[in-house]
Amino acid sequence: MGQYPWHSLLTIEEKSATPVYLQIANAIIKEIQVGRMKPGTKLPGVLVTSDLLKVNKKTVEKAYSELSLQRWINVTPKVGAFVSKDLPDRENRALQSPGAFNIAEKPHFDLEGQGIFQLPPLQRGNDIVFNDGFPDGRLIDHALVSRTYRSIVNLKSYRPLLSYTDPYGDGVLREVLANYLNETRGIKCSAENVMITRGSQMALYISMMLLLKRGDVSVVSDPNYLFADETLSYLQSKIHKVAVDKNGINIDKIEEVCKRDGVRLVYVTPHHHHPTTVTLSAARRMQLLKLAEKYRFAIIEDDYDFDFHYCHNPILPLASVDTEGSVIYIGSFSKTVSPAFRIGYMVASKKFIDEAASLRKIIDFQGDAILERTIAQLINQGELQRMIRKSLKEYGKRRDYMNDLLTTELAGALKFDKPRGGMAIWVTLAEGLRLDELSKAARKQNVSISDGRAYGNKNAFRLGFASLEPWEIGEGIRVLRDILMNVLKS
Amino acid sequence: MGQYPWHSLLTIEEKSATPVYLQIANAIIKEIQVGRMKPGTKLPGVLVTSDLLKVNKKTVEKAYSELSLQRWINVTPKVGAFVSKDLPDRENRALQSPGAFNIAEKPHFDLEGQGIFQLPPLQRGNDIVFNDGFPDGRLIDHALVSRTYRSIVNLKSYRPLLSYTDPYGDGVLREVLANYLNETRGIKCSAENVMITRGSQMALYISMMLLLKRGDVSVVSDPNYLFADETLSYLQSKIHKVAVDKNGINIDKIEEVCKRDGVRLVYVTPHHHHPTTVTLSAARRMQLLKLAEKYRFAIIEDDYDFDFHYCHNPILPLASVDTEGSVIYIGSFSKTVSPAFRIGYMVASKKFIDEAASLRKIIDFQGDAILERTIAQLINQGELQRMIRKSLKEYGKRRDYMNDLLTTELAGALKFDKPRGGMAIWVTLAEGLRLDELSKAARKQNVSISDGRAYGNKNAFRLGFASLEPWEIGEGIRVLRDILMNVLKS
Numbered sequence: 001m002g003q004y005p006w007h008s009l010l011t012i013e014e015k016s017a018t019p020v021y022l023q024i025a026n027a028i029i030k031e032i033q034v035g036r037m038k039p040g041t042k043l044p045g046v047l048v049t050s051d052l053l054k055v056n057k058k059t060v061e062k063a064y065s066e067l068s069l070q071r072w073i074n075v076t077p078k079v080g081a082f083v084s085k086d087l088p089d090r091e092n093r094a095l096q097s098p099g100a101f102n103i104a105e106k107p108h109f110d111l112e113g114q115g116i117f118q119l120p121p122l123q124r125g126n127d128i129v130f131n132d133g134f135p136d137g138r139l140i141d142h143a144l145v146s147r148t149y150r151s152i153v154n155l156k157s158y159r160p161l162l163s164y165t166d167p168y169g170d171g172v173l174r175e176v177l178a179n180y181l182n183e184t185r186g187i188k189c190s191a192e193n194v195m196i197t198r199g200s201q202m203a204l205y206i207s208m209m210l211l212l213k214r215g216d217v218s219v220v221s222d223p224n225y226l227f228a229d230e231t232l233s234y235l236q237s238k239i240h241k242v243a244v245d246k247n248g249i250n251i252d253k254i255e256e257v258c259k260r261d262g263v264r265l266v267y268v269t270p271h272h273h274h275p276t277t278v279t280l281s282a283a284r285r286m287q288l289l290k291l292a293e294k295y296r297f298a299i300i301e302d303d304y305d306f307d308f309h310y311c312h313n314p315i316l317p318l319a320s321v322d323t324e325g326s327v328i329y330i331g332s333f334s335k336t337v338s339p340a341f342r343i344g345y346m347v348a349s350k351k352f353i354d355e356a357a358s359l360r361k362i363i364d365f366q367g368d369a370i371l372e373r374t375i376a377q378l379i380n381q382g383e384l385q386r387m388i389r390k391s392l393k394e395y396g397k398r399r400d401y402m403n404d405l406l407t408t409e410l411a412g413a414l415k416f417d418k419p420r421g422g423m424a425i426w427v428t429l430a431e432g433l434r435l436d437e438l439s440k441a442a443r444k445q446n447v448s449i450s451d452g453r454a455y456g457n458k459n460a461f462r463l464g465f466a467s468l469e470p471w472e473i474g475e476g477i478r479v480l481r482d483i484l485m486n487v488l489k490s
Numbered sequence: 491m492g493q494y495p496w497h498s499l500l501t502i503e504e505k506s507a508t509p510v511y512l513q514i515a516n517a518i519i520k521e522i523q524v525g526r527m528k529p530g531t532k533l534p535g536v537l538v539t540s541d542l543l544k545v546n547k548k549t550v551e552k553a554y555s556e557l558s559l560q561r562w563i564n565v566t567p568k569v570g571a572f573v574s575k576d577l578p579d580r581e582n583r584a585l586q587s588p589g590a591f592n593i594a595e596k597p598h599f600d601l602e603g604q605g606i607f608q609l610p611p612l613q614r615g616n617d618i619v620f621n622d623g624f625p626d627g628r629l630i631d632h633a634l635v636s637r638t639y640r641s642i643v644n645l646k647s648y649r650p651l652l653s654y655t656d657p658y659g660d661g662v663l664r665e666v667l668a669n670y671l672n673e674t675r676g677i678k679c680s681a682e683n684v685m686i687t688r689g690s691q692m693a694l695y696i697s698m699m700l701l702l703k704r705g706d707v708s709v710v711s712d713p714n715y716l717f718a719d720e721t722l723s724y725l726q727s728k729i730h731k732v733a734v735d736k737n738g739i740n741i742d743k744i745e746e747v748c749k750r751d752g753v754r755l756v757y758v759t760p761h762h763h764h765p766t767t768v769t770l771s772a773a774r775r776m777q778l779l780k781l782a783e784k785y786r787f788a789i790i791e792d793d794y795d796f797d798f799h800y801c802h803n804p805i806l807p808l809a810s811v812d813t814e815g816s817v818i819y820i821g822s823f824s825k826t827v828s829p830a831f832r833i834g835y836m837v838a839s840k841k842f843i844d845e846a847a848s849l850r851k852i853i854d855f856q857g858d859a860i861l862e863r864t865i866a867q868l869i870n871q872g873e874l875q876r877m878i879r880k881s882l883k884e885y886g887k888r889r890d891y892m893n894d895l896l897t898t899e900l901a902g903a904l905k906f907d908k909p910r911g912g913m914a915i916w917v918t919l920a921e922g923l924r925l926d927e928l929s930k931a932a933r934k935q936n937v938s939i940s941d942g943r944a945y946g947n948k949n950a951f952r953l954g955f956a957s958l959e960p961w962e963i964g965e966g967i968r969v970l971r972d973i974l975m976n977v978l979k980s
Contacts, residue, residue, distance in 0.1 A: 018673060022803055026676050026810075033776060033811035070805050071772050086773045142643060153632060183508055186516050198688070198854050205853045231852045282561050283576045286523060313512055315560050320516075321523035342855070362721045363695050363853060364688050365832070 012053060020055055024063035029072055032083055043073060043081040128476040129448040132275075133305075133424030133464040135335045139391050144383060145337065149374045167361040168353070169196025169345075170372035176379050177345060185306065186320035187329065192350045195357055196367050199342035200304060200332040204231055206356050206363070207328045207346060208265070211298055212237045216264040219257055221249045223455035225274040225302065228267050237264075246417075248273055248280030251287040258295040265298045270318055271306055275455050275462045276426045277419035285318055292326035299327045307336055307388045308466075309421035310396045325349045333375055335423070336388050343367070343375055395423060395466045398473060402465040405477045413484045416463075423466035429459045438483060447479045502543060510545055514553035519562055522573055533563060533571040618966040619938040622765075623914030623954040625825045629881050634873060635827065639864045657851040658843070659686025659835075660862035666869050667835060675796065676810035677819065682840045685847055686857050689832035690794060690822040694721055696846050696853075697818045697836060698755070701788055702727045706754040709747055711739045713945035715764040715792065718757050727754075736907075738763055738770030741777040748785040755788045760808055761796055765945050765952045766916045767909035775808055782816035789817045797826055797878045798956075799911035800886045815839045823865055825913070826878050833857070833865055885913060885956045888963060892955040895967045903974045906953075913956035919949045928973060937969045 010027040012020055031037040043049075046064065050057040064081050067073040075081045168174065174191040181187040181194075197203040204227070212218065214236040220229060222241035232239050240261070242253040249268060257263055268288070270280035280288075292299050301318045319329035325348070332344035346356060360366075378384040402425060403418045416427045429435050439451040450461040465473060500517040502510055521527040533539075536554065540547040554571050557563045565571045658664065664681040671677040671684075687693040694717070702708065704726040710719060712731035722729050730751070732743040739758060747753055758778070760770035770778075782789050791808045809819035815838075822834035836846060850856075868874040892915060893908045906917045919925050929941040940951040955963060 016673060025803075026806055029806060030676065030811055032772075033779075034813060066803060069801070070803075084772065086771075087776055146640065146643065150636065153636065183506060186520060201855050202853060227852065227855075234849070234852050281576075282522075282574065286577055289523075311559070313515075313556060313560075316516055316519060321520055323524055342858070359724070362717065362724050363692060365691050365717075368832070368858070 021059045021062040025066040039085045039087045041083045127446045131464040132462045134467050136467040152373050167357045173372040173376040176376040186316045195346045195353050197344045200330050200344035203330040203346040211265050217261045219266045226454045251284050263297040267300045269302045272422040277422050293324045302330045305422050311420045398465045401470050409481045424462035424464040427463050435459045441483045445479045447476045511549045511552035515556040529575045529577045531573045617936045621954040622952045624957050626957040642863050657847045663862040663866040666866040676806045685836045685843050687834045690820050690834035693820040693836040701755050707751045709756045716944045741774050753787045757790045759792045762912040767912050783814045792820045795912050801910045888955045891960050899971045914952035914954040917953050925949045931973045935969045937966045
């Protein structure tokens, strides 16, 4: 036993955070558990081990004592230390095999087609990234947000926020938000109709989970917001895609689906359709609400950019005139405060909100109580509204600038309408030009644009303007122009 | 038309954040949408309206112009303004009905039995709350956490963290955590095996969602961690409950279920069983791993309180000796940093982590990138470890104090073992005493304890000590003693 191969088993790391005696004990535990030290085996003596490992005798003693306390070994004074006989024998195996259980075999949902899951381009170093229409984090008054956050942390009433709170979200924010939505968007609701979520995506996920069984029919626009589609297909809904024209989604076509297959939910972005930025016309809004009443489906109204409208005032949401409780209204502060601060919300009947909270509890328990309280305070002090106005002014300029550049520099190569709101221009390439090739060529010159896959390869994409300064927009469009000019010439 | 009942329709609020012209426009839109103003109806003239509403003529003009821009009305100069004829007619209805679509009718999962969903008692004003075993937020160095947080916000590299990031979690934290888990817990993993989640609950939800189809068999201990049970039953798993004794869950009984029904996953809390605080014995650990290999089930190892162990060192997790990839290892920083900062993690095969990230993306996109980076930095600087040591010392004292008090003051009325770790003592009332009655009587004296429902009405409960100062523990136990003394006497 004296020549036990300690060295193959254990290298003592002097600088490790784990004390040496524990390194020894853990190495022996691992040997026992992987079956290289069998039950009943006598361990080498303390002196021999300390000599071989070049550590103090006390250290080895402490290791053995730890092993004994943890019941891996039995120590009989004057006889020696033995691997506990109570332990089951185990075959000797290598670590790190791929997994005994098979995830793909029986997943809760089919995981096929998940390959297209694809995040929009990230903001990177010196590149110019035309993203999908994200806000500009540089315009946000982070100092104000942190100051407010800290002022809440310093409150006496802060302590309860640090413990487990409420799956519905912070009670103060629910109250403030209900008032805010009444006042700014005409949505008649009280706190009990409001659940705070992490970003609007969680609200989408939860409402779709609650509404859909596998195979239930949902209707979306074509093209549609990528992550709404992804969520529906992950939940194995039968998805019907309905065309969008200049007045938004075609409601007559939705009715056809209702008659033919029965519809469980319709997902819409009425304010500015995502991705095409079109506003759902007044007539179609009313038609859609009537349809929901007639065929008893739920409308998920994703009002992701209510605050960003450059011409007249924003049109009030469907939820503001929903007399029948057909609408589940979803909004977010990610675009106004920051995408990193993920606070969204869902407004619906109390019954639906109660069910949503039950699901939310097992997903996540609760949100970020302190951050939620921060937002409540920013709203109450009018600061959120000021932040929105400031961003809106800047984004409006950027929209105009991009629109002018596209008109003067790229007429002929692409079609687009000046959007009345939002953070991106929906651009379709002229016939004969290929978006995937343009995207590839632009990448080589450090300019990122979508390759169009996110919206069904229609040779069209969202050219985000909000997160870029004018010089960045100019430089990026110059690169795109030069590439297209070469192609058009050749 | 002159006597249009404006006053029943609209009260102008001078102090509202919404400008007066928009209040007028929105009120008219609502009238149109709910069907009280029909398509083709002529609106009262500007002068009449301004007179009736006692507002400036310009304001009414602006309101009508807004309505026209939004296409709700058509204005013909010198003739008048008319509700657009393109709008569909709509019956006149009251707002606020309960919901046209029926959620309960076809939920994705049965929602029965959700009534028992019950949060542990919240921390409140002057009450003494013996919670389920939560940390004490007062011991946390919030100043340090905020300082670190702010230092990251001030970094140049901060900007990317403010935009959309990665559903796997912050790359830096994944690296740091993989090293930390290697070093402190012997878990051989690299960053690709790690996903950062919001608290351990999200890791539980995601792993269970991926593993289970409706009706799949899962095994848990009896009693068990409430929210693991709730998640499994929400997902409609067929749950088998297996008894726990002083060595932890009975593995032989698990094998019986494997033989009889086939098992898809086993949920365990080996370090300190939740709720009873028992440690899974060395022999049973090895037996469980062998069983997982033989019957190819997944082990979800919820190591929720690895850091809180008062006697010898913590026993290394099952995941550290899992040679077959059977173990999905779940941990959390909620108990070390703060429950309000919800950062947990999941360690598993790369394949499993990739699937988990796909699901996480539709639930939530991503976590709190800045907070995740904050934790990475706290680990790298050794601060997290210092915070743990500091809390551990204090919690150890509180455990001893509560244990001594229970022994001296309440012997005879209850049974318990001094826990070797964790944040609560598992207490069973003596025969003839009723926990629900004790809980009720204590509430009247502003002392909260569980009524036992959370753990299957076994007349047993977790008496949390970690979040209370010694005087609070003493005062609370005195109240419980006085109640029990009266009962025992009568």
